[in-house]
Amino acid sequence: MSIRKAKNGTYIVDVSGGFHPVTKKRIKKVKQGITSYKEALETERELREQIQKNTLVTKKNITINKLWNLYSDEIIEHHKQTYINTQTYNYKAHILPYFEKINIQKISKQDIKDFREYLLIIKLSPNTANKIIILLKKIFDVGIEKNLIKINPAKGLKKLTVEKKNMDFWTVEEFKCFISQFDESENNYKIFFYTLYFTGMRLGEILALTWKDINFISSEINVSKTFSIHKGEVNITTPKTKYSNRRISINKSLTNELQLWKVEQNNLLESYLLEQKEDTQVFQFNHTYTHKDIIYKQFHKILKRQSSLKKIRIHDFRHSHVALLIHNDEDYTVIKERLGHASITTTIDIYGHLFPSKQKSIADKLDNFF
Secondary structure, three states: OOEEEOOOOOEEEEEEEEEOOOOOOEEEEEEEEEOOHHHHHHHHHHHHHHHHHHHOOOOOOOOHHHHHHHHHHHHHHHOOHHHHHHHHHHHHHHHHHHHOOOOHHHOOHHHHHHHHHHHHHOOOOHHHHHHHHHHHHHHHHHHHHOOOOOOOOOOOOOOOOOOOOOOOOOOHHHHHHHHOOOOHHHHHHHHHHHHHHHHOOOHHHHHOOEHHHEEOOOOEEEEOOEEEEEOOEEEEEOOOOHHHOEEEEOOHHHHHHHHHHHHHHHHHHHHOOOOOOOOOEOOOOOOOOOOHHHHHHHHHHHHOOOOOOOOOOOOHHHHHHHHHHHHOOOOHHHHHHHHOOOOOOOOHHHHHOOOHHHHHHHHHHHHHHO
């Protein structure tokens, strides 16, 4: 019972309101020293109203979903689809289930800390938890901008410490070991990974390549877009940063291999009653687009063939390319140029021709690899 009599004759009102949806702690309000039963009944009613006001969402309360809808309108207008997809997933998978029934106006900084602790409890990494808190802060910022809330409870929250991972890469010998695992029927994938290794391109960039992006006369690849698929819909967008627009010199051997693959692909597409065009995906292997999941599957399939080979990620091909260039004593600035890093603040036109002789020397040095 919520009302009970104490030994001294006064009444104690002990009202429980279940568990707080944010802190997960039991909601409880207790008041002692009440002189009459009538006063105790009135006190019980008041305490229950206080609990209900502080924990339940009413029409006057601001919900997290209301703020999210305002925020999502903004990111749809100003961001790429891949960014939108990531933010939407983090919101629906983690933020919404936790805060769905909460009056946002009542949330404190401690509640945000508790939420972050919850993210760690469910085995998310500190880095992922930081990203989700940043998203939550941005959502609250929109609420402040629209005068729906007065303070941002996530503001000023110090990031969790993230342990930096060792940068993995393959040496030349390790890459040779990997490439030797392909059989004749997998030549298309073999050329794909050759290109990945000798250009340092991102996975999305290489999947976005079309034949018009490759100049076989000058042995150059023009990088100007990135490729992704979301729910079956193909998205071709600009690269990760403006500095990612670049031209990459390639060695003669890789140029020849790509020319041979172009002929092979043409015959392959004809078997599907398709015509190879200048805007055909360079690494299209059948009647449909090649996407990252197909590449991941083939990559892990090949890795399993040699248990002694160090396991790396596909993104680590970029690191491996850098290691290869450093091994060849290439200039630090030129390496950044090939990788598309934002360290040289100049126009794209100048950027592409900044070190033409150096770029060519890189390609020539790599020729003796094949």
